[in-house]
Amino acid sequence: MLPNISTHQLINQNDNEWFTCADINSKQEIVCGTDQGIIYQTQLPSNGKNSTYKQLIGHTKLISDICYYDPNGCYILSCSADKDIRLWRSFSSNSITIYRSHLSPVWCLSVHYKSDRFASGSMDQTVRLWTPDRLNILRTFIYHSDDINTITFHPNGKYLASGSNDGSIILWAIEQAQPARILKSLSNIEQLTFTSDGNHLISISHNNNEQKSDRISIWDIRSANETNLIENIPSHRRLLKSCQIQNTNKFVTGFNKSFLFFDINNQQEKNDFFRSEFSNEYIQRLIHLSSNESNKLIAIVE
Numbered sequence: 001m002l003p004n005i006s007t008h009q010l011i012n013q014n015d016n017e018w019f020t021c022a023d024i025n026s027k028q029e030i031v032c033g034t035d036q037g038i039i040y041q042t043q044l045p046s047n048g049k050n051s052t053y054k055q056l057i058g059h060t061k062l063i064s065d066i067c068y069y070d071p072n073g074c075y076i077l078s079c080s081a082d083k084d085i086r087l088w089r090s091f092s093s094n095s096i097t098i099y100r101s102h103l104s105p106v107w108c109l110s111v112h113y114k115s116d117r118f119a120s121g122s123m124d125q126t127v128r129l130w131t132p133d134r135l136n137i138l139r140t141f142i143y144h145s146d147d148i149n150t151i152t153f154h155p156n157g158k159y160l161a162s163g164s165n166d167g168s169i170i171l172w173a174i175e176q177a178q179p180a181r182i183l184k185s186l187s188n189i190e191q192l193t194f195t196s197d198g199n200h201l202i203s204i205s206h207n208n209n210e211q212k213s214d215r216i217s218i219w220d221i222r223s224a225n226e227t228n229l230i231e232n233i234p235s236h237r238r239l240l241k242s243c244q245i246q247n248t249n250k251f252v253t254g255f256n257k258s259f260l261f262f263d264i265n266n267q268q269e270k271n272d273f274f275r276s277e278f279s280n281e282y283i284q285r286l287i288h289l290s291s292n293e294s295n296k297l298i299a300i301v302e
Contacts, residue, residue: 005296012034020062023290025072026071028044031068038057039056039078054092055093059084060082076088077109081106084099085106087099105122105123109121110153117129120151123147125145129160144166146166150241152193154171159172167184168189169185185203185217187208195249199220199222216230233260240288252289259275261275278301
């Protein structure tokens with residue numbers, strides 16, 4: 001049975017600008033980044049009112065990742081191809097803090113609310129650990145030999161997983177800044193998501209060959225075993241980060257106008273998944289997927 005899906009469409013009046021990433025908080029405020037380095041924040045309309053938006057200006061190149069920093073959605077964290085990471089107050093035009101340490105574009109961010117820390121991954125092949133009240137990094141994690149595309153905190157906050165174009169997934173012991181596990185794949189690691197119990201990682205990898213296919217796998221952190229869940233997914237646009245539907249073993253990801261739903265407990269047959277597409281012809285593609293406490297799936301599209 002599919003969850004109830006709430007769809008929010010972003011419409012950009014600038015034909016020379018396209019959305020690259022987005023997030024939504026519990027107050028139904030959407031923040032999104034563009035390839036021109038502009039961040040837009042909007043409150044979803046209610047009571048017949050028109051939605052308004054705010055521009056958050058500071059980055060000078062493509063916004064590569066963006067998220068609400070705190071559970072209440074009062075702060076926003078963004079990173080960019082301009083090498084900067086910026087912290088913003090919600091609906092404020094200017095950034096509060098600029099974090100500068102990476103030597104190359106910063107591709108990904110992850111936040112651990114309980115420990116008040118965040119991490120960044122970059123083209124410079126490093127993962128860096130930060131806390132918002134310090135401009136200097138807490139730790140630097142070095143092992144990868146290519147761009148880092150994705151990072152995610154373990155639910156307990158003691159570990160951090162990173163995935164790279166070098167085909168490796170590193171599970172880092174944060175306090176020691178050393179690899180606790182090294183998982184090897186045969187293709188670029190694009191997205192990582194921990195299961196809620198922290199025992200498994202969902203990975204999305206991309207084969208950058210002529211067929212340009214994607215694969216979704218589940219890794220057992222304790223044994224380092226990989227099980228392929230879905231293989232040979234043709235995609236002209238790469239899959240979004242997988243999202244766990246609250247309190248279930250079901251996950252969803254997507255690309256273009258398609259959702260892919262899969263159950264990590266049903267691993268007997270490969271390619272056992274359900275695909276659904278938007279029927280609205282005015283929707284161009286998915287930008288972001290998340291799930292709220294009532295198991296409603298939230299889709300942000302353009």
